[in-house]
Amino acid sequence: MTIDVSPAGMRQAYASQVMRRYVVISGVTALLLISFFLDVSTGPGHYPLSTVLDVFADPMSHGVRLKVIVWDYRLPVAVTAVLVGALLAVAGAQMQTILNNPLAEPFTLGVSAAASFGASLAIVLGFSVVPAVGGLLVTTNAFFFALLTCGFILLATRLKGVGSETMILFGIAIFFTFSALLALMQYMASEDQIARIVFWMMGSLSRASWEKIALGTLLLSVAIPFSLLRTWPMTALRMGEATAESLGVDVGRLRVEMLICISLLAATAVSFVGTVGFIGLVGPHIARLLVGEDQRFFVPLSALVGALVLSLTSLISKTITPGIIYPIGIITSLIGVPVFISIILSTRRERLS
């Protein structure tokens, strides 16, 4: 292949690269829509997709029964899958950029483990860190501990001499601490409570509700413009801290601002569905291989891929054994990890272009 080395040729090459990225983003969006509608139309009762789409457009078109099934059961689950997938993947993508470590994500940094401990605290002791939350006790506790862990991470990054490897070790330390505390809770719990804890930890979309969806959407609608405003400094950060600083980026401040934003996203996602590992890792990883690390494309595509993976997971969890919905945390690990490894191995040598 000959390379056009004139300035016009370089511009042209860049323009077509950008065009390819838009094509990739549109393609993933289309797949996500397909997955979403399949997810809504799949479930214990068999209804044709066209019927589901009818109910979608006009809730009462096929009677109350279908309205309840589609609008009160299936849609919240399908929307939550998309939303949480996007939240986890965006949180993972940004953590990886800020900590300069491709292994950083809510799960590896111990945020999920902390949330599980918070949930178990509510389930076993009925203890609430925020008074008077009633039915949202488990979620609120999970959220609080997830946020607390993010605060730890934030503090750790402010310490002098804490490199990106140290951060992951720090995350592992948090992970083990909360795992031990969680084990303690399970030891103290009754059989019924253990079952609830285990179910919470395995990750489930069945806790979906329109209130949670509204909250998640609100957060995402704040977080997206917030990070879009910082795309160029964040891209510069990928060049290394020294280069970013020399280009005028206030790296310390950028880290704090982004970590606060990410903490909210991660804590929300984890407290909604429990432990769903791997989405925060695989979403950004696939996005990176497809469009590189210009954050204008990388972050939105990470969100889309994360949403797609969790939406597909939701679909799979219902179709393996009709009538049974498997916990999504198990599916993401069992099916996702081999896919993930094969992606790493097959595309490692292929870079951009």
Place this chain on the structure above:
Amino acid sequence: MTLSIEHLAAGYGNRLVLSDISIPTIKDGAFVGLIGPNASGKSTLFKTLAGLIPARGGTIHLKDEDITHMRRRDRSKRVGYMPQAFGCNALLTVFESVLLALKQTTGWRVGSDNLDQVSDTLAALGLAQLSNRGIGDLSGGQAQMVAVAQTLVRAPEVILLDEPTSALDLHHQLSIMTSIKTEVRRHQPVVIAALHDLNLAAKFCDRLILLRDGKILADGTPETILAMSEIGETYKVETDLERTKRGVFYVDARLSA
């Protein structure tokens, strides 16, 4: 008057690295070589000028304006700084990495003028062939050329280059110094380059500043500075200044007996 520095002091924590640095006016289009042994304060001086570490005293004037305490973001538009460390594993192309340097100061949207600036800079530095290459796949020398491109693309009034030739072979050393010299002629910025190679400094610079232990030891034309006995003392070697048939100075250095 363009860039001038008076009684500048700076350091890290309790340690004062630079004390009482005064550099009389450096005019537009000057190519100044900053020389001195390792740990003499060259990088600290650059960081202070670029606003990455605060000045503990003294003033920096750029075109009659006191920029000593100007905010880093604003200052980075006017003072371009290429740090010494380079190398990263980001999945970005050479074109993108130069574009991102430009976009730090030019708004969110990528306009066609931005693309022009990036491709012109790459062409001027002979990096056109690498434009679509991933920066993680570059050799050390190529990566350094990209770092220079990141600094030049912003067309700053002052360009600070911390050892721009340290990772380059002879051909690329000459090529990058020539490119910088061309840039100086075209846009007339002030260029200060920290250089370890005294012969390269003699060949390309109009003025040399010798730094030792955070103080300025000498400041003048390459011919006068390189002939001074302080050069030998500073680097702990014996030197003689020779002149080639082409009229270029070179420093003949050997270890002291």
